[in-house]
Amino acid sequence: MILRVDNASYSYGGKENVFEDISFFLKKGETLCILGPNGIGKSTLLKCLGNVLKLSEGSVFIEGKDISSMSRTEIAQKIGYVPQSDQSVFPFSVLDFVMLGRAPHLPFFSSPGEKDLTIAENAINKVGISHLRDRPVTEVSGGERQLALIARALAQEPEILLLDEPTYRL
Template sequence: MSIEVKNLSFGYCDRLVLDGINFKAEENQLISILGPNGVGKSTLFHCILSLLKGYQGQVLLNGKDTRAMSIKEMAELVAFIPQSHYPSFNFSVFDMVLMGTTVQVSAFSKPGKKQVQLVEAALERLGISYLIDRGYTQISGGERQLVLLARALVQETRILILDEPTANLDYGNQIRVMTQIKSLAKEGYTIMQSTHNPDQTFLFSDIVMAMKDGKIVAYGVPGDIFTEELIRNLYAAEVKIQSLYEDKVRVCIPKCAI
């Protein structure tokens, strides 16, 4: 499965948010989009998902233009995990994950044994089976992100788009969520995420796409593009990048702290 974006531009009123975006994401890849607030990361995702229609250019999912796809066709190809999610009702974790199987059943039928097994397998895989009967609004932020990831898995798509999946999570939950995401990429998923964490980006990503002012300013493997100059350009922050473990890890240290 692949995501291909060709010369994509989009604006709100008189403000251009995305300006000539071009890239291709392949299977077995975790692509991280790095950039400051308001740069257009979420807008890009919404264009890819056809949640925003008035863009110029082309979005292809597995070679097919999304403009020609129905909602059901989109749901069969791509699953989306938003930055935050607050349901109106306190659904159980089981029901929240089961909602991901909606595309597999008709409007006049209900989930069957297969869908229940998918839910149980996804919860087991992510190590959160103990939450199955808990209320979604009564669990922690990290647990919610894992529940949303489980819901994406039972949707049985091979493309995942995640909008800041580790935002507001404690350090342990950040690592757990990112480890699972990386594992899925290794299994053949095509995954895109947005993030504000340069260290995490270097550690887990196969490809980094840095954005500023609605444009891609750097694109490539982390070891090639992850530099002090890039961080300065994106965030107007002076940092020292420390290489560790034979350059398997790079850590950003603010110069004001040195």
């Protein structure tokens, strides 16, 4: 089992639960799609699965390890997250933006190597934006930026991909 969620609940500021008592598990290679109306807590659940938000109750386990006991680096090596949208203001090239996905695999204060560059370029090619490689990510269309976000998550080489409305703007 790669991901297990036990009795998960979350509320903003201790108010009414956004979701409550959710339990499920996923085996390696399985896909789960969470559907529901706007405002029901789908994005909040994904943020809790990545430990961006802390559950009010319950637990999330990755490969049997409680996510609350894992470091940010450990989590980032296991989970790639593609948000609904991105507000990047720094004009990284698309390649540099995708290379950020390699950060969890690098020692502190080290630079990416040839292997990291190859992984990032493969991710860019996989989503079909190699022609944007040197363009500032702040100057591409919304759909192209969404593809760059997906490429960044793929370059991370995670065990689990959390995709929050990945086809938004595509």
